[in-house]
Amino acid sequence: MAEAQFRTPKGTHDLLPEDHVFMTYIKKAVRHRARQAGYKRIETPLFENRAIFERGIGAHTDIVEKELFMVSSKHGTDDDSQPEFALRPEFTASICRSYVEHGMQQLPQPVELYAIGPCFRHDRPQKGRYRQFNQFNFEIIGLKDASLDAQLIQVLSRILEDLKILDRLCLQINNIGTAENRGAYVEALKDYFIGKERNLPDLDRKRLETNPLRLLDSKEEDTQILLKSAPTLEQFLNDESKAYHETVLEYLDELGIAYQPNPGLVRGLDYYTQTVFEYWDESTGAQNAVGGGGRYDPLIELLGGSNTPGIGFACGMERTVWQMKQAGIKPPNKDQVDVFVAQLGPEAKKTCLSLISQLRDSGVHTIGALGEASLKSQMRLADKFGVRYTLLLGQMEVKEGVIILRDMAAGKQKQIKFDTAVPAIIKLIGDKNLDTYMLKDHMGEEDG
RNA sequence: GCGAGAUUAGCUCAGUUGGUUAGAGCGUCCGGUUGUGGUCCGGAAGGUCAUGGGUUCAAGCCCCAUAUCUCGCCCCA
Numbered sequence A: 001m002a003e004a005q006f007r008t009p010k011g012t013h014d015l016l017p018e019d020h021v022f023m024t025y026i027k028k029a030v031r032h033r034a035r036q037a038g039y040k041r042i043e044t045p046l047f048e049n050r051a052i053f054e055r056g057i058g059a060h061t062d063i064v065e066k067e068l069f070m071v072s073s074k075h076g077t078d079d080d081s082q083p084e085f086a087l088r089p090e091f092t093a094s095i096c097r098s099y100v101e102h103g104m105q106q107l108p109q110p111v112e113l114y115a116i117g118p119c120f121r122h123d124r125p126q127k128g129r130y131r132q133f134n135q136f137n138f139e140i141i142g143l144k145d146a147s148l149d150a151q152l153i154q155v156l157s158r159i160l161e162d163l164k165i166l167d168r169l170c171l172q173i174n175n176i177g178t179a180e181n182r183g184a185y186v187e188a189l190k191d192y193f194i195g196k197e198r199n200l201p202d203l204d205r206k207r208l209e210t211n212p213l214r215l216l217d218s219k220e221e222d223t224q225i226l227l228k229s230a231p232t233l234e235q236f237l238n239d240e241s242k243a244y245h246e247t248v249l250e251y252l253d254e255l256g257i258a259y260q261p262n263p264g265l266v267r268g269l270d271y272y273t274q275t276v277f278e279y280w281d282e283s284t285g286a287q288n289a290v291g292g293g294g295r296y297d298p299l300i301e302l303l304g305g306s307n308t309p310g311i312g313f314a315c316g317m318e319r320t321v322w323q324m325k326q327a328g329i330k331p332p333n334k335d336q337v338d339v340f341v342a343q344l345g346p347e348a349k350k351t352c353l354s355l356i357s358q359l360r361d362s363g364v365h366t367i368g369a370l371g372e373a374s375l376k377s378q379m380r381l382a383d384k385f386g387v388r389y390t391l392l393l394g395q396m397e398v399k400e401g402v403i404i405l406r407d408m409a410a411g412k413q414k415q416i417k418f419d420t421a422v423p424a425i426i427k428l429i430g431d432k433n434l435d436t437y438m439l440k441d442h443m444g445e446e447d448g
Numbered sequence B: 001g002c003g004a005g006a007u008u009a010g011c012u013c014a015g016u017u018g019g020u021u022a023g024a025g026c027g028u029c030c031g032g033u034u035g036u037g038g039u040c041c042g043g044a045a046g047g048u049c050a051u052g053g054g055u056u057c058a059a060g061c062c063c064c065a066u067a068u069c070u071c072g073c074c075c076c077a
Helices: A017-036 A050-057 A092-101 A146-162 A179-193 A202-210 A212-217 A221-227 A239-255 A317-326 A346-361 A375-385 A395-400 A418-429
Strands: A047-049 A085-087 A111-120 A132-141 A170-175 A273-280 A289-295 A310-316 A339-343 A366-368 A389-393 A402-407 A412-417
Touching: A017 A111, A017 A132, A017 A146, A017 A317, A047 A050, A047 A092, A050 A085, A050 A092, A092 A111, A092 A132, A092 A310, A132 A146, A132 A317, A146 A170, A146 A239, A146 A273, A146 A289, A146 A310, A170 A239, A179 A202, A179 A212, A202 A212, A212 A221, A239 A273, A273 A310, A289 A317, A310 A317, A339 A346, A339 A375, A346 A366, A346 A389, A346 A395, A346 A418, A375 A389, A389 A395, A389 A418, A395 A402, A402 A418, A412 A418
Parallel strands: A339 A366, A339 A389
Antiparallel strands: A047 A085, A111 A132, A132 A310, A170 A273, A273 A289, A289 A310, A389 A402, A402 A412
16 A cells, blocks of 8 residues: 555644544534524625735734735746635635625615635644634624623523533624723723733733733733732723623623623734624633634724624634534434445446445435455445344345345344335334435535 | 754563674464354464665664654644
8 A cells, every 4th residue: 555645734724524423513503503593694705805804804913914815816936926816714704795785785684694704814733723624604794782792692502502512602793892992901901011011921022012002811821910009901892782681681681691701802903893702712721712703893894884884703624623522412313324234246237336326316325345255244334334244145036036135133033925024124114214304395405 | 034843563561781584572374174253272474674865894772864643832623
C-alpha cells in the first residue's frame, strides 16, 4: 500500500460517516426550531467581494486583518493586485448584503433568516478552531425590540437543549451600548491607565493602544486587579441602552432562560452594539464559546442600505459536536441495515438482484454480497453489519422456488416460499420501521 | 502571527546506552472438507519508522530544516 500522497489541507478535515451523523442531527434540530419560530432558510455564496467583510466586520479586527481567506478570480501569479474576493468568515455580513441587494426592507419586518454551512478563517488550527468549520446562524433584521433579543436567544437555547448540552453551558450577556458610548469609555479607560502602564503585562499594554475594550476580558491577573477600580463600560451607557438591557433581562426571566450578566463580555467585531451574548463552557476554563452573537444596528447602513436594526447569532457546529461527545450524547443511527442477502451460484445471484431491489423499494435497508465469496464469508459480513435477518438463496432454493430466512439474533432459520420473502420481512420489521418517504411531504428539507 | 510538545502498520501503541531481516494488540482479508455469522483456532496482507538534509563504520533512536497534528497565546465559532 502506497503512502497517502495527498491529505486534507491544513486545518481542514474529512467528515467521516461516524461523525457526519452528528452534523445531520444538529441540522435537524436547527431546522425544526427555525420552522417553529418562522425563520426562513437562506444560502449565500461561499465567497463574496472582500469589501463586504472588511467594511462590515471591521478592517482592524483579527478576522479581517489576519484570518480572511482570500480568493482571486484570476489564474496565475502574474497579477500582483489584491485578490477581489474572500471566503466568508461568518454569515452575518453576507446575509445583510443579501437583505440590501434584494430589497428585503419591502417585506414584512422583521425578516427572520437562518443559514447553515461552512465558513473559513485562515487561522492557526487548534482545538475547536479550524480553517473550514460549520456554523448555523440566525438573524432578525428590520425591527428592534428587546423582546426580539430575548426570543432570538431562546431559539439558540432551545436548540442547545434539544441537543442535550444546554446544562453544560452558561449564557453570558452584556450590553455594550452605542459606538459613541464605547468611544467615550475607551477615552476614560485610557486616561485611567495613564501612569499605570508599567503594571500591565506587555500584551495588555499593547491592547491599551490597539483595542482597549479587550482589556476587560483579559486573563492576566494583574490587569484584572487594576480593572477593579477602573471606570466601567456600564457607567458610560446612555439611558436608552441601560433601559434596553434591563428589559432584555426581564424578558429572559419571563422565558425562563438562565443567564449570567457579564460586564466584561466584549465581542470583537466592529458592528456590534447594545446586546451581546455568548454560550460558554465554563468547565474548560478557556472562554471557548460554542455560540454567540449580538445586535448590529449599524451594519446594514455600512453595507449601503438604509438605517436598519438587526440582531443575530452564530453557533459553531464542530464545537457543538465536541460538547455532545463530552456529554456522551449519541445521535440516533438511521443507517442500520435490516437485511442481508447471501447468495450462491450465478442463478441465485441474478435472482437476488431483483429481490434486493424489491426490499429496498419497500423501505427495508438491504445489502447483499454479490461477490464470489464463500457462504461463511458472507455470513461473517452479515454479522458485521449487525443485520436482524439474513436471506439465503442457493442453487437448490432457486430450483425449488424457496428461500431461507434466518433470524440472526435467535440463530434460527426456516425455509419459506420465495414469493413470500418480501412480505415476511416487512411483517417482521414492522410497517413503522420501514424507511419510505413521499417527496411531496418533505420538500427538499431533509438534506444539507 | 507567537511559543511548546509530538509524528513508527488502517487504529492504539512498544522498540533497551545508536548495533543484523521492524514488534504487539485491535481491525481487514482468507482458511478450519460438500452451503451458515457471533466465541475459538490457524494463516496472510499491510511500514522508504512524516519529508529532506547532516553526524557516524552503523540512525526508528543524535543534530538541522520543512510539513502536519496537538496544546497554549492572540482571537474567535
